[in-house]
Amino acid sequence: MNLASDNVVGMSRPVLEALIAANGGGEPAYGTDSWTVRAERMLADVFEHEVSVFLVATGTAANALALAALSPPWGAVFCHQESHVMEDECGAPEMFSDGAKLIGVPGVGGKFTPADLEARMAGYVRGVVKSVQPSALSVSQVTEAGTLYSLDEIRALSALARSKGLGVHLDGARFANAMVALGCTAAEMTWKSGIDVVSFGATKNGALACEAVIFFDKARAENFQYRRKRSGHTLSKGRLLGAQMVGYLENGHWIDNARHANAAAARLSAGLAALPGVRLPWPTQANEIFVVVPEKTAAAFAAEGIRAAPWASDCLPEGFEIGADERFLRFVTSFATQASEIDAVLAVAAR
């Protein structure tokens, strides 16, 4: 049983069915197929706004392309110091932006405040030639620590960023899980809260390889098609992406999937937290559970074939220490997680 990530399962049934439906017949190439066009229209509806949509196959591509659209090579991109774009993409944002600098903002539990951001921005003064120039803010929602920003928190960050002339990116690799947890709309979590560009992830929540980069202002997307093409992310048989996105969005399937995953996470989190010797550094807010367990519990998981991801963080709450006989783990649930899996994890942990 692999709960180390939400990318260890395939696609959900409706996504697969859309892909099968899309397979027959001729379609024009390079993202002009009818499925992609339909997906674009559906995303405009989801976001209640005109959008420029670019489908790609990976979250790394979505993020790196989006940040490159917001920052010149001499730009500074502010992001959490443990965010995915900072630590987990082997320098993709630097490659796609031709060398922009990602500036890590510290903050407990994967989040930072306007004050944290402002303090970090102080070192990068516009017009001072020796300094990379403040260009973009990237906010992760769900964060890399599985936590959430409230809409007010997003608005406060984006307002500060915009007041300083920065474009604002939202890394929504787990967009649906966040939206469902907040009980808000896609519009509220993005353009209504000051977001300029979204990496809208579908892969972790039901698709196989499908993410959308979404702009709310066409001007910002002006040259994006060339960026995508020259980075090799324009699929010739674009229906692969278009069909996945259609299947993902249709009939609220993506929302159902996220609700399922979040509920499973909530149950697992609550069950674990109730056990003696088990501690959570921060609450479970979407579909990821970060938990400190006794070493012997971790060993029992391993012995029973229960896979969680070993974790580490420099952003633990003050005073929260991990003992030498403890292990820090991440569990992630998905649309495919079964109740029996949660039961099994809790049973092993309770022993």
Place this chain on the structure above:
Amino acid sequence: MNLASDNVVGMSRPVLEALIAANGGGEPAYGTDSWTVRAERMLADVFEHEVSVFLVATGTAANALALAALSPPWGAVFCHQESHVMEDECGAPEMFSDGAKLIGVPGVGGKFTPADLEARMAGYVRGVVKSVQPSALSVSQVTEAGTLYSLDEIRALSALARSKGLGVHLDGARFANAMVALGCTAAEMTWKSGIDVVSFGATKNGALACEAVIFFDKARAENFQYRRKRSGHTLSKGRLLGAQMVGYLENGHWIDNARHANAAAARLSAGLAALPGVRLPWPTQANEIFVVVPEKTAAAFAAEGIRAAPWASDCLPEGFEIGADERFLRFVTSFATQASEIDAVLAVAAR
């Protein structure tokens, strides 16, 4: 009826079935899934050699990554002046190689000779600091003009390149079509002929989005995993690629597909060539037909909904002129082309 390209159709039945089979159950992420591992083993068998395999979703990614592995930023990559890497990837090789220079070699019908190559290389002297440094040769097989190099011709080019210290890349976007047409093995067309790295295309011949970069020398592939990751081409749910490749290769399916496409092209080519006023600038050797037709024939195609790609080339045979009342077209057949489609094109052309 769209015969403008071989990327206007979906995936073939066996590829789709492999994808469906691969969808269930847990698999580790980022290209370590069982389907990718199996695809790698199958490719080793196909090429009768130990290989380092990297699956990606697009031909542009495969080519650009492969060339970046062969050329430093200050390198020169020699390729046909109308090749796909030169003209059709929006500068992807330049992006991935951080600025290497593609040097176009002229030659009729998409091909060049060792003498052509040597003449072009004369301007780039090793050790002369003002000059980009000769680093790689990229050979397209099938060429951008639909023609083929014989094995002897490939060997002569790669021998010259290797004698000058260049690595040799084969752009095999239509690898199977070429191999079947030559009646040779994959090994003969590659490492036995001096090829170091192959872009092994599956997308145009039955897959939906799957290409393999294949190295025959592990040392050349040493850092390739980082190149792929930071360019956003490492899929989290790698089974998408692994399953396609397994379905493509299994039971010789890829060869059947290529034979089908080539046969359809041969019939269409012969049928067109027999018509008065229709001329071929060079023979049809794989699954692409380049043909000059009277303007009224082109208009008839359009009127009947038959789509071919309007073409242009600076590499026509000497003395071969295209009149003002003529049109230069490319037809491409695929695994999915039906006999009735060929009949229909020929019927319209014969009118």
Place this chain on the structure above:
Amino acid sequence: MNLASDNVVGMSRPVLEALIAANGGGEPAYGTDSWTVRAERMLADVFEHEVSVFLVATGTAANALALAALSPPWGAVFCHQESHVMEDECGAPEMFSDGAKLIGVPGVGGKFTPADLEARMAGYVRGVVKSVQPSALSVSQVTEAGTLYSLDEIRALSALARSKGLGVHLDGARFANAMVALGCTAAEMTWKSGIDVVSFGATKNGALACEAVIFFDKARAENFQYRRKRSGHTLSKGRLLGAQMVGYLENGHWIDNARHANAAAARLSAGLAALPGVRLPWPTQANEIFVVVPEKTAAAFAAEGIRAAPWASDCLPEGFEIGADERFLRFVTSFATQASEIDAVLAVAAR
């Protein structure tokens, strides 16, 4: 005696004296010193226009920075196929532009016509995503073959380029030699003829290491200071550049230098052309003489310690062949060339 290039001599006396004068006393750093400010004002006077000026130490930096300001990474820069930016800068334009593509335009004697340019541009269609996007034209004046464009010719090229949305760069490594030869003003050869950005060279004509990138529209220069800084071309003790430029421009010194060099070249060219067996592929128009001599004459030069640069070109006039017993040489005169040197070359050649 070294006549292989105009970069084999030091700086002229007035430039050296300006440098000595500038050496004492405190000056603010990074290009805000009084000498640089004065140089900027003098250049505005020279060009009879408001200018944004950026001094750098090398022509390669000037050209590469200027082209990067005109072309995005997915851009196409049109230039002569044997131009300095194309062939002699080890890929600097590609590095500074993060991968833009230089498209070589053919043309006899280092020049091309609007028709040549238009033919080459035909392959790069705006909005076609697979194609790099037409972004800039780079015109060399003096050309790499030592020839000149007339003002009318420059205007015709820039008019075509501008009508297609391209920015226009003038590589003026030998700006003064060209201007003096044409008998025009700096304004006439640049913004009055449709030039947007100039690499204004001083190094070859009297300075030691000083070139200016000059924009006539401040908007185009908006981020140039960051480009210069991050490429390491912002000198901390900027007076080195400012003082050279002041010494170079003051009292028309730069014009005197160019007149001297051009006159020496004219005399050498006429003298050589009058000799039996000596041929010029194109006329000498500035300070470079391209000449084909019998092998034994070349040997005599070498024996007498007269250094010229061995040359090669794919752009010789039609029918102009170089025999196996001939040698193609380039002589370059400078502000420092002495009459006795010309005499000596002619004497050896006449033997």
Place this chain on the structure above:
Amino acid sequence: MNLASDNVVGMSRPVLEALIAANGGGEPAYGTDSWTVRAERMLADVFEHEVSVFLVATGTAANALALAALSPPWGAVFCHQESHVMEDECGAPEMFSDGAKLIGVPGVGGKFTPADLEARMAGYVRGVVKSVQPSALSVSQVTEAGTLYSLDEIRALSALARSKGLGVHLDGARFANAMVALGCTAAEMTWKSGIDVVSFGATKNGALACEAVIFFDKARAENFQYRRKRSGHTLSKGRLLGAQMVGYLENGHWIDNARHANAAAARLSAGLAALPGVRLPWPTQANEIFVVVPEKTAAAFAAEGIRAAPWASDCLPEGFEIGADERFLRFVTSFATQASEIDAVLAVAAR
């Protein structure tokens, strides 16, 4: 009186004289002139080792080129979080390395320990594909805070770095000031202490624009000439750099200059520290004084035309706070600083 930096003065007399001496006569271009060759030999003597030397005009170029030689685009370069390469070069290391990631290591007073480095390196695991790969360590000596590493400290850092497979760079923008302060040899401070590549600065200590990148292992320098050329840092009239370096090194001039500057700094530092209300966050060890003064003292400096650089740091000693009525300043002395200037500063401060 400008004591804000050591780059506000011109070149010292012997450097100027060397430049004048070098100006006459012909010299081959692009760094093959006799002055550069002589400088290279002198540097080999200074370092008591075979060296590969590359002269450039700026420290930014030297650092960025050196780091690019040590790190691939997917590499991690560890350096102090407030180092010059990290904060003051507008992203030049990122540009030259095509996107490598600089990882800031914290540490009081511009320095960090092996333990600090090891803690930071823990997040970047070799072979983990999502992570940039540990490639280089950059040590500043003098540090950005004006402090010094002892030879033992350098050796401990480089030993750790080398044990992890990293190349080690020393940013010696103030190399001479450090060497003189430590009372060691150039060899002891570099290759004998595990340094692979040095940015050997001359500009701040007597030259006008001259730095050397020095490799002790030719293999590491293999392609450096192409890196330098394509970044526009190969001067055509290379004597400008060669002559400066010869004048700088000859007769121990560089050492005299550094002794002078350090002595002036020591006197200024001691004088300031003795005043009530004046505090130094860390000792003055070379030619830079970092000092916290009452606001009214700072105002008095300004009123008297004494320029110091306003400073800020996140690396103050624990418990060292700067009050709202205090100002943090940097004074820098140079070879040209006069005793009367120190007197004047102290007199104003004492009022």
